[in-house]
Every structure is written in structure tokens, then in C-alpha cells.
Amino acid sequence: MELYSAFGLTQEEYLKIKERLGREPNQVELGILGALWSEHCSYKSSRRVLKLFPTEGPHVIQGPGENAGVVKLDDEVWLAFKIESHNHPSYIEPFNGAATGVGGIIRDVLSMGARPIALMNSLRFGYPVKGRTRHILKGVVRGISHYGNSIGIPNVGGETYFEECYVTNPLVNAFCLGVMPAGRLYRARATRVGQVLFLIGSSTGRDGIHGAVMASAEVSTETEEKRSTVQVGDPYFGKKLIEAIMEILEKDLIVGMQDLGAGGLAGASSELAGKSQMGVELFLEKVPQREEGMTPFEILLSESQERMLLVAEEEATEELYRIAKKHHLEGAVVGRMTDDGYLRAFYMGSIVAELPVSLIVREAPLYHRPSEEPAYLKELRNYKDEDLPQAPLKESVFLLLRSPNVCSKEGIYTQYDYQVGTNTVLKPGADAALLRIKWVVRPEVKSEKLVALTCEGNGRMVFLNPYEGGKYLVAEALRNLACVGAEPLAITDCLNFGNPERPEIMWQLEKAVEGIADACRFFGVPVVSGNVSLYNETVEKEGARNVYPTPILVAVGKVAGRRWVSHSFREEGSAVFLIGDLNRKLTLGGSEFLKVVHSKVAGDVPPVDLGKELALHNLLREVIENGLILSAHDVSVGGLMIALVESVFSTGLGLEIDLYEDERLDLFFFAEDPTRVVVSVPRGKEEDFKDAVEMAGLDWLLLGRVIDRPILVVRNYGEEIFKEEVASLEKVWREALEEFL
Template sequence: MEEVYKLYGLTKEEYESIVKRLGREPNHVELGILGALWSEHCSYKSSKRLLKLFPTQGEHVIQGPGENAGVVKLDDKVWLAFKIESHNHPSFIEPFHGAATGVGGIIRDVLSMGARPIALMDSLRFGLPLDSKTKHIVKGVVKGISHYGNSVGIPTVGGETFFEECYKTNPLVNAFCLGIIPAGRMFRARATKPGQLLFLIGSSTGRDGIHGAVMASGEFSEDTESKRPNVQVGDPYFEKKLIEALMRIIEEDLVVGIQDLGAAGLAGASSELANKSKMGVVLYLERVPLREEGMNPYEILLSESQERMLLVVERDKVQRLKELAKDFHLEGEVVGEMTDDGMFRAYFHGELVAELPVSLITEEAPVYERPSREPDYIKQVRSFKEEELEQKDIKDSLLKLLSSPNVCSKEWVYSQYDYQVGTNTVLVPGGDAAILRIKWVVSPEIKSEKLVALSCEGNGRMVFLNPYEGGKYVVAEALRNLACVGAQPLAITDCLNFGNPERPEVMWQLEMAIRGMADACKFFGVPVVSGNVSLYNETVEEKEIRNIYPTPILVAVGAIEGKRFVTHKFEEEGSLVFLIGDLKRSWGLGGSEYLKVVHGIVAGDVPAVDLKKEKLLHETLIKLIKEEIILSAHDVSTGGLMIALLECLFGTGLGLELNLYTEEALDRFFFSESPTRVVVSVEKDKEELLKNYVESVGLDWLYLGKVKGEPELIVKLYEEPILKENVEDLEKLWRDSLANML
């Protein structure tokens, strides 16, 4: 077979190891199975050794990595299942369907744990918004997410959207889903004994998505049109029927284990299920309900058609399952059974078309320790001398930042999502974190007295400049956002989006970022319970190689006791505004949006997070909110302090008078994105209470000014006015900029 293995995404060495293991050459179908399951997308062969650095255990953890989603305990009645995954490559090729099926896939990951999906979030990265191709991708992706989530009836309650040139041909579409489980009723992708049957339920199987896993594990070139058939096509209305059918199946106790069909289709789902069960599996492909005539065994096994689930069931439950499938207008058929010999076998009309050891498909995929080295650009960006920057007009800089696509309002995006369907959304998009109430729609007695908070964060630019410190920075910000609404963290799920790991510079970014994230998670005592790795986000065009910024995306899930929370917005005229946190270090402008937008530079080092002070700040915020000392809280992040203050004003009709006494350069004071800083507001009679408590725990405070009744921003430096602006004019610029660009 002269280099035929390349068609299946395998290397020569991988192919030779397969031949040696089998003692023969694999056939066309077997090569398809191994190519898909050994792909980077399915096997994590470049990252598996590094992922072991993450802490995965904790007092709330019920299920850590290794299943379709992580599960944590909220309280004695309710468990939470959640995960984030990428659908990056498909969303460049076919933005609408790529994004839509990303949402559908992550819903089924959570559903397969026996959970009812109740909330979605998304993290998006695109090229610059004035580029015509980028506009097409942005509109398609947002429309795809809104179409699927809105139609299936699950609210999209938060997320983030950033624009950088490096994502021009490799947009990132990361989708998160949260589901709820009655305590003790979690399912796994497991059979419990040989002879149990595999029941395929949901949509019929077509030719969409074949080669999807292999495609998602490769670099891009200018020719993407040929890959269009690799992108799946979803039907959210079918998914809604599948959700309700599976909830009924679980209520009636008809199922032993559940596995969703995602990458590598039926071949992937059945082999992974068999491996986790320490069993074998036999499939009868002629029984699979098809939507297209003439499909061959290869196509049936590797189709990634959407809205399908594989159930492990006892024989005496099959008839009832078929009745329920019919009731919900779904396909439902027994397509295989579990065996005790550890082999994967597939038959088609009596002919054996594939026979492989399950362990070869799953556990024996190669694990690489790829070479890594620090990129040359690191020394260059760190040689940047901030003191040599030309001083710019503060007002002009502020206006440029407010209209920057990374700072301005993302309402154009999230207003297309139904974020209140289901009536569980307590805090809508636009703040530091989303907040949900918990109620079980089937069993009204299953509800929680706690609120759930979700924060989604990623900062590829910071990780690009310093992957280790950038990894810490992202974790700290995700947890700080939870603290800003009063939530204690339960766990994290992550999606690691990086370039081509076969390039040593990219491998170094991946390794250092994971080490930074892992060190921060260990310090904060917050486990990583699920996630995804998306590599090969690279485009080769003629002589240009474009890798994305190293972009780890985190969703932190937290709980609010007693349902007491605050938002980021100022509430009362006359209330006092303070900055609290780690304020005595000299803050730089490294990696800031100000540096990029105003000076056209991406450079500097990442402000190192003092993890001890960061954790103190989180604990302090939670206590201040619980004891009703502060009225609002908002962390300083993209755009810096001045942007954070304005975000606290926008939508309130209020104004702010700042009275500053600082020797620091004003651009650094206003626009640095240094961590561990939060803007809080407090009633006048609680000012001393706030200051005393912040000092007592070893943190710093700085009085900034007072909230005004008129929508004016007045800034004084040593009593001298240096800026006076109408807040409504600033808000209009901030609110309209993205829509005007797109």
C-alpha cells in the first residue's frame, strides 16, 4: 500500500506499527477507523502527557476527565454536568453549519451523562472585522449558534468574542454546555456485562461529516472547498426530540449506559464504549437506519451525522425503547452487542468488514513527546521599552479603545441569542459572569437553593507574550469573574486552542501554558474536570505560515450561597468608588488593548499574577457581597481601569467624578490590564467598613471618586480637571461600534 495511509491521516511509522500489531495489512474500513481514532482530534497524541499536570480531584468532583463531560456536586439534590469543546475547522469551511453542529455536539456530551442541558456559552475568535471574509464567517457563526441554541430551547447565557489578525483563516468556535442531574443518577459510557445490546437512537445516518475527525486534526491551505463535505449538518428540532426522548428513557430506567456519537461516528462511539467497559463489541451495519441509499460499511461506521446517541440496554427493554423512539419520531434500532473478547468487529450483511482489537483503536494510539523550544519572538517582545512610548492624548486614546472590537459592546452578538428561554437566567450577558437558578423541569421537587455562576475567559495575546504567566492570568481572571458576583468556584472545563504541535515553538507554547494553568488551578484548589484540545490551527498559504495565538479558553463554574449576588453596574448616586486588590506593584502596559489599538504594538511581558493576593481578593469579594457591604463589583481586564469604570456606568444613566492622586503615567494608570484589581462601589456609611476589611486581609484600596446623578464623566488629577465627557456619547460609541463594522 504505497503511502495510502496518508489518505487516512496516518504517518508511515503509525501505519507500520499497525501492520506489526495485526500481523497483516489493515483493510480500507479498518484504516478508516484507525485513522479517525488515532487522529489528534480523538487521541490527543501530542497533548495527553501534558494534560496529566492538571488537578482533577476535589471535594465537589463526582466525575473528572475521561467521560463525555465532567460532573460536580452542587448540593445534596443536584449535580452539574458540563464541558467545553471546539468546532474550529468546520466553522471556517462552513460557518453556519460548523458553529451549529458545535452547539449540538456539546449538548449531546452533557446529555450522555444523563443530564438535562440548561445553558450554553460560547467563546469566539475571528480575524479583523473589516475584512470581507471575516464578516462572512462572523455572521455565519453567530447565526449558526443562535439558530441551534434558540431552536432547541437552551439559553446562550454568556461568552466572549475577540478579533485578531492571527485568527483570520483559523477562527475559534468553542461551545460550552451545562446540564443538571438529580444527585446519584449519573450515567457513563459503560456496559456492565457481555450480551448487553447497543441501541442507536436519534436521526438517520447520512454521508455528512465523514473524515471529520481527520480534517479537524490537519492544517489548512487555501483550498477548503474540497473539505466542505466533511462538515456535519445539524437539525436542532431533532435534537430537542432526542433530549426529551432520552429524559423519558432515563425516567423509565430503560438504559445501562449512554454514549453520544461525535467524532468518528459509530466506530468512535462503540470502540470507546467497549474500551471503557473493558469488553469487546460487534456491530451489524445493515441495521443502521440510513437516510441515503447505497452507503457502504466505511461510510456507515465513520459518518458523523448529528443527533444520534448509542444506548447500552438489556434485551427486555428493547421493545419499550422502540415504542418511545416511535412516539418521539426518532429512528431506533439495535445495531450491536457487547462481547467478552476485547475485539471490535463490524459485519455488513453477514460479511466481516472490520476486525480489530479494541485496545489498538483506543489505548494504543501513539503518544508523542514532541520537541519544544522557546520561539525567537519571545526575546523580541520582551525587549520592548515602555518608557520610550510617545505620550498620547487620554481622550483620543479612550475613544479609540471604546470603538475597538475587543472592548466595545458585544450586544450585536448576544442579542441574536435567546438567553432567557427556560426562565432560569438570573443575570443576562454583558457582566462578569452569568447566573442561573436551578430547577428540574420533570421533577419539580428537585431544585437547589443555590445559584450557579458561569464565567468564560481566554486571552490569547497574553498567552502569546508569556505562555506560562498567561496561563496563570487566564485562570485568575475566570475565577475573579466568579468572585465579582459572589460565587465560590466548583471546577473548570477548558478548551486548549493552539497551532501546529509539530513546530517546536508551538509545542513550547502548549507546554508552558498548561504548566501555568495547572499551577494556578492547584494553588486555587479548583480542579479541571473536562475539556478539549484543538491543535493544528494553522494555515499555510504560499510561503506564509500563520498559527493562531495560543488560546486556552476556560469556563469556571461556581455556586452562590443564599442567592445574594451583585452585578458590575453602579447603582446609587452618591455611592463611593474604590479600586481594591494588589495595587502597590508597578503595573505595565504589556499585552494591553491600549498598546495594540493606540500604538499598534503587541509587546511587553505579561503582568505576573501574585496567586496568594489573587486568592485573597476572591475570598474578600465573596465576603463583602455576602455581608452586603458593597453594591457592585467589576474586574479590571481588557481595556484597563478606565474601560472598567465606564462599563460600570453604561446602561445606568449615572455619571462619575474621579479625584486622582497618582504619580503614575496616566496611560499606564488608566489602561494597564494588570490582574488582581476590582472596581467596587459602596454606600458612604460603609466606606470605613470596606477599607478596614480590605486592609485587614493584606490587600490594598484606592479611593477613585463618587457616582453622580448626571451622566457625566469628570476626571480630576490633584484637583485639576483633565477630562470631561458626556457618558451617553461614550456609551453610544461603545454600543454601536461592532454593528457598524459588521
């Protein structure tokens, strides 16, 4: 019992394996099955739920099932992208956990035949930041910057949030985008029996063994014993590996490839054999090793980084060796494809593991976990806005600007190089990042279109209502794209949840996926890749601590027209409008204002009218292309007031707002209801703009005008209710994170 449980297997799973084999599995075989049957690799609790996602569309070249999704940008260029978690490793060893998260997602994209050109990340840390949380945050940010900066790929955007529930379960989700010439796509497949497996990259060490199993269980606050399960990355080897693979692809030397991630060589070879409907033989003594005395178990299951498994004809191996040597990488033929459907691992001529490939990759159990609506929801939804006392407007604004979830994250993202490669058009801090595709591999392969990327994942909203929260996230991600003038191509997701064996956690997962799937289907935006991270739960003396249910979505889009805008006001005298779904009853449920000013997490998620949301996206792209607006910024965390002040920061301009509001001003300024965007309209184009909004079936409200003095003035029925120098507001917003940390 101690043996199979050490590999993350249950008694029932062990007995199923024993019955299938007709014998006792040996320790190496248990290690392989423990890794590949882990939640991290097999998705045994989530697989049935993931089938709800729409995965096809006119732009989709490759959907889920490969290392990354691939979509068509135009006739010349395809895009490959994916997001993945490295949560557990980042708690145990923050620097290496985060760094190898970046390295791993880069190789996922590389393995599709794409050159990685951009990174993003989504981070969640505990609150308040002190003690171990401070250590985790600093280590994670250093790890991300170390790997991305060293490998020379810009980190162009992302998000960072702080909540009490992440104190022992940080979330570190890494995204990578790559580009390839249209038509050049590689998959993890062989094309015929007899082809060889060529291992290229770094040598193999003992780091990362049991990594997949560790990532599929609760975390203990005692982490020292698990430090060896965290991989150690080398971005300089990663850079050499990218250039070697690019040369190999240009010379058309291989037929398929798979990166070595979870499960190491055992995982990569068995997954490749399974997709090829073949078997595989491995010769472990041929694997380049950097430590003496490594056992077959260690060689097979090491998750050492910067390694790729290439499928090639035998006559190509001489050139593969030459390219590996040229780039100062290790290279070796370590296996061969067979026709009998078995994985056989040999060491010095002896078989150390012999398993049916189907048992490893297709016969992991599929669990139908019980689910039940959590009891906490009934209490939280008893909240009513009208029971709140009115908070002073000025004090509330400054409290929100100091909130770590609202204030500037420059202290984090300026540690990343977001302009290396000189393709970054819109830098971090905007609603979406914008990139130009200057070149792919060959200078003649290029695109005139801009690529837009945005990241969203409001776990608090999903906690309050998983289904509506899932729809809310999709709407906001696609609204961010529309705010810069981009149309969506596809989404990649990382689903971060607690222990699925708890019925309330499984219910959260099911409902959140339903909400995301329904919204994606309505908008016609497929989910083409992703990752599930469960067991984000820490067992402590006082009980278990689960994270908020936190789906992270990265939406990828394109700007096909001539124009794009950012969130910043540009011209004195331009009119400032609020547009969208404005006749709805506003609510403070789940808002940052409710948390920061009133110390409450309560209420329900403001529901999204998907029809009006889609109309808003189409309208934004239309008015941007027609030159009817100068800027656009969606109303999200912090509400309307935060959207307004963020639009005026760093512009040297100011804003005068004149309202005629009978509604409570805290609701008006701080509600986080969806389908609302702040835009600025050039002087003289106001009537054309209003006509466009009304033709779209949406509402507009003239808030005021941009002025040439850096001051923010708010009047209601002519009475001045707020007046502050923009510099004072911006100083608080910029310096809050440093003070907070």
C-alpha cells in the same frame, strides 16, 4: 502510501498497525484507526501534558475521561459541563460548523444523564473583518443562534475577540451546562456481556465522514473539497432526542450511553467497549440510513448528528423502540457486547472490519514532540513602557471604546436567546452569568443556589508569556466569579494551539498548561473536562499562519449566600473604590491600549500574585454577602478606565473621580495588571469596607463617587483632565461593532 495518508496516518503508524495485526488492514479498518488515532480523538501530542492538571476535589463526581465533567452543587443537584472546539469545520462551512459544535456539546452533557440548560461560546475572528472573515463571522453567529434558539437552550454568555492571526483560523468553542438529580450519573459503559447497543436519534447520512481526520490537520485556503467532512445538524431532532433520553432515564431503561461524535458509530462503539473492557459486534445493515447505497465504510464513519448509542438489556428494547417512535426518532438495535475484546463490524453477514478494541482506543502513539522557546519573545520583551510617548487621555478612551475587543457585543449576543427557560438571572455582558436551578427532571428536585458561569481566554497574553499567561487566565476567570459573589467549583478548558510538530508551538502548549495547572492547584480548583484543538494553522502560498496560543477556560461556580451583585453602579452617592494588589508596578505589556493606541503587541504578561488574588476573591464574597458593596467589576481588557465606564453605562448615573496620581496616567488608566477590582460602596459603609480590605491584607484607593448626573469627570490634583457626557461614551461603545462590521 496514498491510502494510509488519506486517513491521516503516518508511515510509522501504518507499519505499527500492520505489525500489531499481522496482516494488511483493509480500507474500513484504516478508516476506523485513522479517525480514532487522529489528534482530535487520541490526543497523541498533548496527552502527557494534560496529566499536569489537577482533576480531583471535594465537589468532583466525575473528572476527565468521560463525555463531560460532573460536580456536586448540593445534596439535591449535580452539574455536568464541558467545552469543545469546532474550529476547522467553522472555517470550511461556518454555519453548519458552528451549529454542529453546539449540538455536539449538548449531546456530550446529555450523555452523562443531565438535562442541558445553558450554553456559552468563545469566538475568535480575523482582523480586519472583510471578505471571507466577514462571511465566517456571520455564518458562525447564525449557526450558533439557529441551533441554540431552535433547541430551546439559552446562550447565557461568552466572549468574542478579533486578531489578525485568526483570519484563516477562526476559533469556535462551545460550552454546555446540564443538571441532574444527585446520584443519577451515566457513563459510556456496559455492565455485562450480552447487553445490546441501541442507536436512537436521526438517521445516518454521508455528512461528516473524515471529520476527525480533517480536524487534526492544517487547513488549506481551498475549502470546497472538504465541505463534505462537515456535519449538518438539525436542532429539532436534537430537541426530540433530549426529551426521549430524559424519558428513558426516568424509566431506568439503560445502563450506559455514548453520543456519536468524532468517528461516528465506530468511535462511539469502540470507546464504549474499551471503557467496559469488553468487545463489540456491530450489524451495519440495521443502522437507519437516509441515503441510498451507503457502504459499510460510510455507515461506520459517518458523523451525522443527533444520534446516541444506548447500552441496555435485551428485554428493554421493546420500550426503547416505543419511546423512539413516540418522539419521531429512528431506533434500532445495532450491536451487542462481547467478551473477546474485539470490534467486529458485519454487513449482510460478512465481516468488514475486525480489530482489537485496545488497538483502536489505547494503542495510539504518544508523541514527545520537541519543544523550544520561540525566538520572537526576546524581541517582544525588549519593549519598555517609558519609551512610549504620552497619548491624549480623551482620544485614547474613545479609541478603546471603538476597539472590537472592548466595544459592546450586543450585536452578536442579542441574536441568541439568553432567557428561554426563565432561569437567567444575570444576562450576557456581566462579569459572569448567573442561573437559578428551578427544576431538573422532576419538579421536586431543585436547589436554592445560583450557578455562575464565566469564560476567559486572552490569547495575546499567552502569546507573550505562555506560563504567566496561563496563570493570568485562571486568576481572571475565578475573579469574575468572585465579582458576582460566587465560589468556584471546577474549570473546563479548550486548548487551541497551532501545529505541535513545530517546536515553538509545542513549547507554548507545555508552558501554558503548566501555568494553568499551577494556578488551579493553588486555588484548589480542579479541571474536570475539556478538549484540545491543535493544527490551528493555515498553509498559504507565503507560508504557514498559526493562531495565538489560546486556551479558553470556563469556570463554573455557585452562589451559596443570599446576595449577589453585578458590575453596574446602583446608587447616587456611593463611593467608588479600586481594591486589590495596588502597590505593584503597572505595565502596558499585552494591553489593548498598547495595540490600539500605539499599534504594538509587545512586552511581558503582568505576573499574578496568587496569594493576593485568592485573598481578593475571598474578600469579594465576604463584602457581597455582608452588604458592604453594591457592585463589582474586575479590571481586565482596556484597563481601569474601561471598567469604570462599563460600570456607569445604562444606569442613568454619572461618576466624579478625584485623583492624586504622580504616575503616568496612561499606565494608571489602561494597564491590564491582574488582582484589581472596581467596587461601589453604599454611603455610610465606607469605613467598614476599608477595614475589611485591610484585614484581608489588600490595598484600597478611593477613586470618587457616583453622581446623579450622567457625566464622567476626572480630576488630578484638582485639575480637570477629562469630562464627557456618559451618553457620548456609551453611543460610541454600543455602535462600534456595527460600524466595524
